Amino acid sequence: MTDLFERTKALFEIPEGVIYLDGNSLGPLARAAKERLAREVAENWGGQLIRAWNTAGWIDLPARIGNRIGALIGAPEGSVIAADSTSVNLFKALTAALSLTGERKVILSDSGNFPSDLYIAEGVIRTLDKGHRLKIVAPEEVEAAIDETVAVLMLTEVDYATGRLHDMKALTAKAKAAGVVTIWDLAHSAGALPVDLSGAGADFAIGCGYKYLNGGPGAPAFIYVRPELQDKIRPSLSGWLGHEAPFLFDLDYRPGPSIDRMRAGTPPILSMTALDAGLSAWDGVDIHAVRERSIALCDLFIKEVEARCPDLVLASPRDGSRRGSQVSFRHPQGYAVMQALIANNVIGDFRAPDIIRFGFTPLYIGFEETVAAAEVLEKVIKEKLWDCPEFLKKSKVT
Known part of the structure; x- marks a missing residue:
């Protein structure tokens, strides 16, 4: 197993001396992406020009990437397409889901x-103007809130x-038994832990493609539709590449076959190329082995931090089977603490109001880095390195 993760670590460019614990926000640069982008620009864009839509297969890239992502999330071929952003895809999914729910009006979330998912739901409700409402409950109350009044469960x-x-x-399972349509956001799941969309139903x-899938900043997102539903839905964003025959340039819209109808506009080929290259890091990697290693790394970090920094409060579940591939702690000056950590080459991030967040990606993070990160955090806390003006002033991106 050590050989596997030594091999995958070599696939990424991480600055010397930096411990990168923010892959749950932006994956690092894959060496393959750097090389592939340069080749794509020079050979295909530069050499083939517009011909590359055919000669380089640009037109089919969203489907090919979708199938690669599908293999990581338990989805069959032809059920995932890479496209747009997570928020845009949620708009597509939610409007499609609501078209299947008859007179039910409740969108249940937690x-x-x-927050962006909730904003999208609010926007859909205003746009449709059919009396839908968003019901938000505490995470632990979701199961009890699923009943025959709910149209869509969005989590x-x-x-x-x-x-x-x-x-x-x-x-x-409970949602299906109550006739509720389900939408799952896998932004912090895909590439972090085993997902079985088919098995779950x-x-x-x-x-998104830019976190654990290492597709680069603003990488294209993805959308999955259960195969049995694909031909039953008509996209609300009926763009030309979701048309049955886009190059006939008909004046009326006819949805394309199956998952293709969830496409809308022209795909961003350079971003798609980077995502495709980043996904190559998963070739030959067992996601179950990644999950096992992830839990071990997170458990070690929790143990080390709590021994060294007793004033920090664990915000994540202690049981590894009940959390994703990240660990969060609370501190009243969490933003400043994180800035001090970053200045000392341990990169995580901050989430309001008081959470310092650390993502653990076994593809490039090991046990030595985990202990070293805890040592730096101890120094930042005990010596109050965070307590200076440059760390207390918030930047636009936290």
């Missing part, structure tokens, strides 16, 4: 959901702030 599997992990299989799923 207070641990990523993020791993809480972005604390790392708390929902039981997708159990919640989806999930209806829709979305996720």
Whole structure:
């Protein structure tokens, strides 16, 4: 197993001396992406020009990437397409899901959901203007809130702030029994832990390409639609590449076959190329082995930090089976603490109001770095390195 993770670590460019614990926000540069982008620009864009849509297969890249992602999230071929952003894909999924729910009006979510998902739901409600409402409950109250009044269950599997992990299989089963359509946000799941969309019976799923999938900043996202539903939905974003025959340039929209109808506009080929190259790091990697290692790394970090920094409060579940691939602690000056850590070459991030967040990606993080990061955190806390003006002033991105 050590040989596996030594091999994958060599696939990434991480600055010398830096301990990178923020792959749950932005994965590091894959060497393959750097090389592939240079080749794509020079040979295909530069040499083939517009011909590359055919000669280089650009037009089919979203489907090829979708199938690669599908293999990581338990989705069959032809059920995932890479496209747009997570928020745009949620809009597509939610409007499609609501078209299947008849007279039901409740969209059920939880207070641990990523705020952008809730904003999208609010926007969908205003846009449709059909009396839908968003019901938000505490994460632990979701199961009890699923009943025959609910139209759609919309959840993020791993809480972005604390790392708390929902039981997708159990919640989806209860939803299906109550006739509820399910949408899962896998932004902090895909590439972090085993996901089985088919086995769980999930209806829709979305996720981003720039976190654990290492696709680069602003990388294209993905959307999954259960195969049995694909031909039953008509996208609300009916763009030309989701058309049955886009190059006939018909004046009326006819949805394309299966998952292709979830495409909308022209795909960003250079970003798609980087994502495709970043996904190559997963070739020959068992996601179950990654999960086992992830839990061990997070458990070690919790043990080390609590021994060294007793004033920090663990915000993540202590049980590794109940959290994603991250660990979060609370501190009243969490933002400044994180800035001091970053200045000392341990990169994590901060989430308001008081969470310092550390993502553990076994593809490039090992046990030595985990202990070293805890040692630096101890120094920052005990010596109050965070207590200076440059660390207390917040930047636009936290």
